[in-house]
Amino acid sequence: MIPIPAGRVTLSDRRTQRRWPVEVEAYHIAAFAVTQAEYALVTGAQPSAARGDRLPVESVSWWDAIRYCNARSQREGLRPAYHLDPENGEDVGWDDSADGYRLPTEAEWEYACRAGTTGPRYGPLDEIAWYRDNSDGHPHEVGGRRPNAWGLYDMLGNVWDWCWDVYDAEVYGSYRVLRGGGWFDEHWSCRASVRRRSHPTFTVDDVGFRVARSGPR
Template sequence: MSKRIVKGKSLKEVEANTKYMGCTFYLGCVDGEDFTGTEFDNCSFRGWFNDWGRDEYGLWMAFTYKNVRQVMRWIRPGTFMMGSPETEEYRQEEEVQHQVTISKGFWLAETACTQELWEAVMESNPSKFKSDKNPVEMVSWNNCSVFMEKLNEEVSELELCLPTEAQWEYACRAGTTTAFSFGKSITTNQVNYRGESTVEVKSFECNNWGLYEMHGDVWEWCSDWYDDYDTSITTDPTGAISGSDRVMRGGGWRFNSSGLVRSACRDGDEPDYRYDYIGFRFCLRSQK
């Protein structure tokens, strides 16, 4: 594909497969696909999308709120097999494997929400294992909704929400088909399970898409109501339209079995349930 060249302009949009030279951008939240095949030579960026870059894991951007910086990763659209094969060790019957397409890319926090970010927004810290860089825990699904609503109101460019269960598993797998994003098995050197408490975010190696602690440390709330899958071939599933429990993914520090921190493992609880192994990771609502 040929590449356009744009020189010396003030712009509010980025187009894929374009080389920009000496341009100034004022960017709100963007679709990461627009950055496919782009080059920037002596350009400056202002506005929402001014703290960003590309590395071995892909495109990232960050926002800062009251001196707390949070990095988000661009998760590209794609198709994957959600659930687990019948041969997978520790498999649960409800993990019926089926094809799911994520049709839109989305920005997902590279870590679970930390206590320092929660406290900056909520001016309190409910966590049992208090440490700024540890994930916030003892937060219910309802508590997380209040947090995101408050931050969205205070930072007009933000539209934070919880990922769907399908988005979460797609991002956790990061292109893999094994029980864990690290392979068929894991050790406590890779994942915080069989632990004594939560640990600082980014304590362990990230997956292939730059996301940390998708396995273990804390269960992470998802947006879906907890119910059996629609096992047909689906696109952008959002779960049941109602229910009594909300989905949790990822497992937690206290579980002795690696089966509870697999990519396909799922659980749920009431939206007002809180415990010291439950936290969350947010994403940005799709702009398209």
Template sequence: MDKKIVKGKSLQEVESHTKYMGCSFYLDYVDGEDLEETEFDNCSFRGSFHDWGRDEYGLWMAITYKNVRQVVRWIKPGTFVMGSPQTEEGRSSEEVQHQVTLSKGFWLAETACTQELWKAVMGKNPGKFKGDQRPVESVSWHNCQAFMDKWNKEITGGKLSFPTEAQWEYACRAGTTTACSFGETITPEQVNYYTNKTVEVRSLPCNSWGLYEMHGNVIEWCSDWHGEYGDSKTTDPVGAVSGMGRVIRGGSWRSSSSLVRSAFRGWDEPGNRYDFVGFRFCLMSQK
């Protein structure tokens, strides 16, 4: 497919399969799909979407609050098998395997929210294990929603939200079908589990989509109410209509190896706070 060539223009949108030469852009939000097969030669970027790039893991961009920078990764749309096979060690009966299609891509924070970022937005640090680059913990689902609501008042074009449970597992697996994104087994050099405290974000290897500590460290809140899976194919699931608790995913520093698996499902009441529970956010279009 030949690329369209655009030269020397001031633009507020990007089109895929296009080569831009000497253009200036003012962009508040861009879907990663719009950047497929694009080239930029001597171009400049302003607006919210100015700190971005491509690397070995794919597309990334960064958003900043009071000089605290958070990188988010573009997660492409796709289809995967959610849940675990009956032969997987440590599985529970509610991890029913079923095919899920995510029809839209999304930006997902490459790390759990740090204490530094939480403090910049909310003014206080509730974390037990202090450290700017440690994940914030001891935050309820409601606390995390308040964090995003406050930041969203200042974001143009995009909106922070919890990932759905399906989005979370899709991103955690990063194309794998094994118990963890690193394989059927894990080591302490890959995952912080069955220890006595959190570690700094990015201190352990990322998965093949550039996401850090999806397994262990802190278990992460999702948007969904906890409910049973079906075994039929589904597209863009958002969980139960209501329930006793919100889904938590990924296991934590205190978890056994079976609780940090990609398919592991937990839940808790949205008002509860624990020193092993944190979150990471999505950035979605406001459209």
């Protein structure tokens, strides 16, 4: 887990042509996407289409990621960040005072991805990311490309990361935000500002996640 200082990031959405600043409190985020070995250790499941202990787990839904965060927190003696309603599987609440694992917000994700940079990427794409032009049609082990200035790997490419946020409730209902681009994406999808959305039950072989934890208060 990498400590990230407090700061500000400006998010943008090409669909609505909107830009909005967000203040980000200090937090921690994983240097790597959750691997298949880590996911199996916590959940006992191996959902990924491609197999390898150090490959990022993929073919996991937003709900799978939420449940993993809580299970890992409990395993490590931390207070789970999420409250799940046993009578309504569609309801989840986030206790932002909890010290357990959670998904980053999309503001936290983009702020961490940029690591102080302001351009579309934190380095030359072929040096920092696995994407359609260099992935040979499959995901790669985490950490195989150059990290950003804050020591975070594969923030762009390899697999998309689920984020906590609802994308646009008025238009897309419960759809959640995905960030970062994946091994099958063209170069234009592997940029720090790109937002994608999908239903929280959706799974595909280029979508995974990385975990975060709230900082001390």
